[in-house]
Amino acid sequence: MPIDLDKALNAPPRTQQLAWTTRDVLLYHLSLGSGSSLRYSYERDLEVLPTFALVAGQGISAGDIPAEGLTLPGVDVDLRRLLHAGQVVTLHRDRLPAAGSAERTTRIAEVQDKGKAAVIVLVHEVADADGPLWTSTMSIWARGEGGFGGDPGTEPGPKKPEGDPTHVLDVATTDDQALLYRLNGDLNPLHADPEFAAAAGFDAPILHGLASYGLVAKAVVDHLLDGRPARLRELGARFAGPVIPGETLRISVWQQENELALRVTCPERDDAAVLTDAWARTTSGGA
Ligand SMILES: CCCCCCC[C@@H](O)CC(=O)SCCNC(=O)CCNC(=O)[C@H](O)C(C)(C)COP(=O)(O)OP(=O)(O)OC[C@H]1O[C@@H](n2cnc3c(N)ncnc32)[C@H](O)[C@@H]1OP(=O)(O)O
Numbered sequence: 001m002p003i004d005l006d007k008a009l010n011a012p013p014r015t016q017q018l019a020w021t022t023r024d025v026l027l028y029h030l031s032l033g034s035g036s037s038l039r040y041s042y043e044r045d046l047e048v049l050p051t052f053a054l055v056a057g058q059g060i061s062a063g064d065i066p067a068e069g070l071t072l073p074g075v076d077v078d079l080r081r082l083l084h085a086g087q088v089v090t091l092h093r094d095r096l097p098a099a100g101s102a103e104r105t106t107r108i109a110e111v112q113d114k115g116k117a118a119v120i121v122l123v124h125e126v127a128d129a130d131g132p133l134w135t136s137t138m139s140i141w142a143r144g145e146g147g148f149g150g151d152p153g154t155e156p157g158p159k160k161p162e163g164d165p166t167h168v169l170d171v172a173t174t175d176d177q178a179l180l181y182r183l184n185g186d187l188n189p190l191h192a193d194p195e196f197a198a199a200a201g202f203d204a205p206i207l208h209g210l211a212s213y214g215l216v217a218k219a220v221v222d223h224l225l226d227g228r229p230a231r232l233r234e235l236g237a238r239f240a241g242p243v244i245p246g247e248t249l250r251i252s253v254w255q256q257e258n259e260l261a262l263r264v265t266c267p268e269r270d271d272a273a274v275l276t277d278a279w280a281r282t283t284s285g286g287a
Contacts, residue, residue, distance in 0.1 A: 018057025
């Protein structure tokens with residue numbers, strides 16, 4: 001079996017040095033459609049979306065691009081069988097620096113048994129000389145790796161929202177969204193190559209989960225948080241269904257002060273689920 005549970009869960013944490021520049025931030029924002037919005041697309045008075053954390057130091061020029069699949073202690077799974085299944089990012093500072101360097105410590109926190117698949121939960125803790133910067137919890141769906149008699153796990157979702165959403169935001173994705181987003185460092189051919197996508201079971205290349213996630217973060221900041229990225233402190237979501245570049249993300253929000261429950265669907269496909277069990281934690285306007 002390509003996943004050796006004991007080895008995976010007992011491996012010592014791995015550390016990696018990360019470094020990023022303003023240029024990486026500008027590219028990230030442009031790949032999320034920031035266009036001529038100067039506070040995202042120009043270096044003077046640049047604001048940094050907190051979800052940039054998830055690509056910081058992973059840039060295409062960082063030379064650390066996984067080609068064949070996921071290879072970690074006790075884990076060796078082909079790229080065709082992997083999907084991003086969920087993501088949480090928590091910021092530990094008011095603002096992410098637009099340029100910086102940091103150390104990332106990675107451990108496999110859990111391997112959940114979903115029967116038809118295993119979900120590998122990777123936790124990254126990132127800190128610089130001034131202390132903790134952010135924590136990322138990434139869930140990876142490994143098709144065909146379940147059924148080992150393990151725990152199915154629980155997910156850290158919000159309480160189910162009740163009643164009508166307080167806000168509904170539509171965000172259009174573009175046909176070239178994945179081709180642009182991959183320049184942030186995730187060159188998985190699933191997002192570009194029709195033959196590879198077919199081998200992975202899709203009719204066409206699909207959008208990166210983190211691209212949808214970043215677009216949702218930007219829409220929440222722009223429409224609900226006065227355009228101030230520093231107010232978004234945590235975002236979590238399950239990736240429940242794929243998005244084809246060009247489709248619309250319909251973001252339903254249930255806002256209760258600084259706690260937001262979110263659900264994202266695709267209106268062109270009868271509101272098929274895209275992001276579910278999603279939430280955001282924010283700071284109040286004066287912070
Ligand atoms: C190399 C470096 C590492 C690679 C990292 C990733 C790199 C990226 O480039 C990859 C990507 O960005 S992929 C794009 C983003 N992700 C997606 O589009 C996936 C969307 N999700 C799906 O298609 C389905 O949910 C799917 C297919 C995930 C599951 O759907 P089904 O097969 O229909 O499963 P279902 O029968 O609904 O559920 C079975 C049990 O699994 C649980 N579950 C379902 N979706 C889950 C998810 N996303 N996360 C966690 N658990 C999930 C269900 O609850 C169910 O469990 P139970 O039986 O206990 O209820």
